[in-house]
Amino acid sequence: MFSDLIRGVRSHGSLFGSTTLSPPWNLHFVDGAPLTLCAVLTGAGWIVPEDGPPEPLRAGESVIVRGPATFSFVDKIGTSAAPLACGEHCATPEQGGTRHRLGWVDDPGGETTLIVGAYPVRGEIGRPLLDALPAVLRVDAGGAGDPVLEHLAAEAAVDAPGQQVVLDRLLDWMLVCSLREWFDRPGGEPPAWWAAQRDPVVGDALRLLHTEPAAPWTVGSLAARAGVSRSTLAKRFADLVGEPPLTYLTRWRMTLAADLLTGEESATISDIARTVGYSDAFGFSAAFKRVRGVNPSEFRRGALQRS
Numbered sequence: 001m002f003s004d005l006i007r008g009v010r011s012h013g014s015l016f017g018s019t020t021l022s023p024p025w026n027l028h029f030v031d032g033a034p035l036t037l038c039a040v041l042t043g044a045g046w047i048v049p050e051d052g053p054p055e056p057l058r059a060g061e062s063v064i065v066r067g068p069a070t071f072s073f074v075d076k077i078g079t080s081a082a083p084l085a086c087g088e089h090c091a092t093p094e095q096g097g098t099r100h101r102l103g104w105v106d107d108p109g110g111e112t113t114l115i116v117g118a119y120p121v122r123g124e125i126g127r128p129l130l131d132a133l134p135a136v137l138r139v140d141a142g143g144a145g146d147p148v149l150e151h152l153a154a155e156a157a158v159d160a161p162g163q164q165v166v167l168d169r170l171l172d173w174m175l176v177c178s179l180r181e182w183f184d185r186p187g188g189e190p191p192a193w194w195a196a197q198r199d200p201v202v203g204d205a206l207r208l209l210h211t212e213p214a215a216p217w218t219v220g221s222l223a224a225r226a227g228v229s230r231s232t233l234a235k236r237f238a239d240l241v242g243e244p245p246l247t248y249l250t251r252w253r254m255t256l257a258a259d260l261l262t263g264e265e266s267a268t269i270s271d272i273a274r275t276v277g278y279s280d281a282f283g284f285s286a287a288f289k290r291v292r293g294v295n296p297s298e299f300r301r302g303a304l305q306r307s
Helices: 002-007 127-131 146-156 163-183 192-196 202-211 219-226 230-241 245-263 269-275 281-292 296-306
Strands: 015-021 026-029 035-042 044-049 055-058 062-066 071-074 084-086 112-119 136-139
Touching: 002 127, 002 163, 015 146, 026 112, 035 044, 035 055, 035 146, 035 163, 044 062, 044 112, 055 062, 062 163, 112 146, 112 163, 136 163, 146 163, 192 202, 192 230, 202 219, 202 230, 202 245, 219 230, 219 245, 230 245, 245 269, 245 281, 245 296, 269 281, 269 296, 281 296
Parallel strands: 026 084
Antiparallel strands: 015 112, 026 071, 035 062, 035 112, 044 055, 044 071, 062 136
């Protein structure tokens, strides 16, 4: 399940920047990207969210900031530096990624080096992941992300063919490492689906529902595939996920359908209904309205008007 959710949050052609700074500095990230990863390679500074307490950020540490609120990276609280707006005009991936940081200040003798990657969220699939995150998520040094940071630093220091592709994949890797560590931290409260996917019974059921969402599932057929009784699956699934298996399946199907409605404009409602497991458009439309509050056609029109 996590793999499906993270596919909706990928750094394909994302905003990426690396900069070396000497105090005072005040970088104000104004785009309000759905997720922004900030990591310090050397030195230290402070992440100051628009709404929330400042977070110190030291060498080897990273934070993930959830949008759409803006945030700043400063040398110290109450810095004397004037804010420098950073966003889509501070890095231009189509021009070659890190070599084009319009507006960023590089100081070869600076003591603090910051790497920033902004993640777009495409469609509805990544929303449950975003909903599970706080405004600012901190990951300390010394974890699985340390080797990835080393690779990021090395790649950011060169101007080579295919650089943006490499940076995109490294940023994805870093994001996965950071989220894993945060969800698994001692005393943490991860979302129900995080623990559920590791359960030998419920995890298998979730994988089946995500792999074959259009299959004509019943609780009995799902239990048989998972190798347990119907009652065992129903209870364990509800206990760990917080809802019955078929209710979860309906929500997942509607999430997939929402992306198809906005991403496949030529697909008819009947086409999408069959893709997500409904034999007719009427049954699909009724389920979609029950889950989403509007019928598929209204959802599509609204999404196209907003884009």
